[in-house]
Amino acid sequence: xxxxxLDVMQxxxxxxxxxxVVMLLGIGKVPGLLAVCIYALPPIVxxxxxxxxxxxxxxxxxxxxxxxxxxxxxWGVQVPLALPNIFAGVNQxxxxxxxxxxxxxxxxxxxxxxxxxxxxxxxxxxxxxxxGLAIVALAIIFDRVSQQYGKRLQKHREGGHGV
Amino acid sequence: xxSDIKVSIKNLYKIFGSDPQSVLGxxxxxxxxxxxxxxxxxxxxxxxxxxxxxARGVQVIMGLSGSGKSTLIRxxxxxxxxxxxxxxxxxxxxxxMSEEELLAFRRFKASMVFQKFGLLPHRTVEDNAAxxxxxxxxxxxxxxxxxxxxxxxxxxxxFENHYPAQLSxxxxxxxxxxxxxxxxxxxxxxxxxxxxxDPLIRTDMQDVLLDLQSELHKTIIFITHDLDEALRIGDDxxxxxxxxxxxxxxxxxxxxxxxxxxxxxxxxxxxxxRVLEVSSVMESKKPRSGIKVEKTMVVxxxxxxxxxNDNKPLIVTEDGKAxxxxxxxxxxxxxxxxxxxxxxxxxxx
Ligand SMILES: Nc1ncnc2c1ncn2[C@@H]1O[C@H](COP(=O)(O)OP(=O)(O)OP(=O)(O)O)[C@@H](O)[C@H]1O
Ligand SMILES: [Mg+2]
Numbered sequence: 001x002x003x004x005x006l007d008v009m010q011x012x013x014x015x016x017x018x019x020x021v022v023m024l025l026g027i028g029k030v031p032g033l034l035a036v037c038i039y040a041l042p043p044i045v046x047x048x049x050x051x052x053x054x055x056x057x058x059x060x061x062x063x064x065x066x067x068x069x070x071x072x073x074x075w076g077v078q079v080p081l082a083l084p085n086i087f088a089g090v091n092q093x094x095x096x097x098x099x100x101x102x103x104x105x106x107x108x109x110x111x112x113x114x115x116x117x118x119x120x121x122x123x124x125x126x127x128x129x130x131x132g133l134a135i136v137a138l139a140i141i142f143d144r145v146s147q148q149y150g151k152r153l154q155k156h157r158e159g160g161h162g163v
Numbered sequence: 164x165x166s167d168i169k170v171s172i173k174n175l176y177k178i179f180g181s182d183p184q185s186v187l188g189x190x191x192x193x194x195x196x197x198x199x200x201x202x203x204x205x206x207x208x209x210x211x212x213x214x215x216x217x218a219r220g221v222q223v224i225m226g227l228s229g230s231g232k233s234t235l236i237r238x239x240x241x242x243x244x245x246x247x248x249x250x251x252x253x254x255x256x257x258x259x260m261s262e263e264e265l266l267a268f269r270r271f272k273a274s275m276v277f278q279k280f281g282l283l284p285h286r287t288v289e290d291n292a293a294x295x296x297x298x299x300x301x302x303x304x305x306x307x308x309x310x311x312x313x314x315x316x317x318x319x320x321x322f323e324n325h326y327p328a329q330l331s332x333x334x335x336x337x338x339x340x341x342x343x344x345x346x347x348x349x350x351x352x353x354x355x356x357x358x359x360x361d362p363l364i365r366t367d368m369q370d371v372l373l374d375l376q377s378e379l380h381k382t383i384i385f386i387t388h389d390l391d392e393a394l395r396i397g398d399d400x401x402x403x404x405x406x407x408x409x410x411x412x413x414x415x416x417x418x419x420x421x422x423x424x425x426x427x428x429x430x431x432x433x434x435x436x437r438v439l440e441v442s443s444v445m446e447s448k449k450p451r452s453g454i455k456v457e458k459t460m461v462v463x464x465x466x467x468x469x470x471x472n473d474n475k476p477l478i479v480t481e482d483g484k485a486x487x488x489x490x491x492x493x494x495x496x497x498x499x500x501x502x503x504x505x506x507x508x509x510x511x512x
Contacts, residue, residue, distance in 0.1 A: 059284070061277070061281060062280075063281075063298075064242060064269075065240055065275040065352075066346070067298050077283060081283075081284070154285070155326075156284055156286075156328065
């Protein structure tokens, strides 16, 4: 049921939904945030879903056999075992959100996107380059931090030979 | 009289497919697994299974791959729903249990050990062993303390903080066993628990299990496709083929009177001398003199004793009283491998 929605969210050009968003909510931070969410959320939803599906059926069966209920299975088994995929999703989402800063600045969101937008419209090469690189630097920092955090949550994968 | 039957399985059928109920009638009328698959595209998983399982004993369920062993054991804790039939445990119908009752049953009454271990890879050995207790709702520290006893009993002291991936297969299954024992469940379900282990480790694990069982007296339902394992740990053996039980009995009965060629094939390579007890091969006449042996002694041992005493017949005793005798010839005849087409049990053909 949710897959077609995700498909639409991912394929529709962002300018298309900027129009109704701006019409309804005007210009500012809130519509900007909404636009970013529409654009950036699908990967995390998809990858979390995939990760949970890929959880080893034998482990799930064992949990069930000990009387784990729905919640205990979800939080005790599925989510922890799906973490690698969930983190891949988090990562994608962060990257895509950053990619949206320039577009979001078009509807009045302040930040690094604004100078980039100005650089584009005035053909200021140096300004565009510097701010573009700043966005890249941010992306790299977020990426490393989130990956490191994900690794820390998955201590058990170190030095083993797979279960 | 209160019977000592812990688990009673009655007329159990399981059919896999899109509409099992529609073909149940034909299966109940006796259609074979192959025919059912061919004409209706449904798989007959279990066919009219009736087994009474004694409390505090080891019930082995044996059969070749695909015979329905895993399907059967999963009915006992309802990991699989039957198509028809009854499962009564301690007088209570498992199939009539509500969701809540079923959870409680799985938490407190029956625990399971799996062929592929089914350990939680993100939890340490002690956390895994405590899993069942935490699911019961026990506080984590208390659960770990209580289960640490079982971690030690299965020989994993010192490995409490290791993750499953850091352990060998044999050690992982010890964790699986500790996890199942920690909940104090009366029923232990073991689906080919030792099949993934190499032969030496497997014997080790059988020893661990037998040792624990001699003091815990749980009702153990043990699946295997290995007859040596079945004979070694089973008090009673049920043999499955194509989802139907074709013979149930003590190891002695199965070795002495295999029901058909399928069972005969199973037992043809076993060391009969190590399975048969002297009581199974004795005659009732009681010689006045001779060496006394207990009736549960296996033939292998009795042969050695007889051989060391000029091959004289031995007196078989029960609680110190003579009940019969065994001659060397009788013992040798009993351990000879029977011909496949021997006319010993024509009634089964
Ligand atoms: N979910 C299912 N859907 C369809 N058929 C199934 C399903 N589960 C089991 N079967 C079939 O039921 C039969 C019994 O399978 P089961 O797994 O119980 O055998 P087994 O005796 O445990 O074999 P093994 O020794 O390989 O574990 C097989 O023919 C199998 O194909
Ligand atoms: Mg199986």
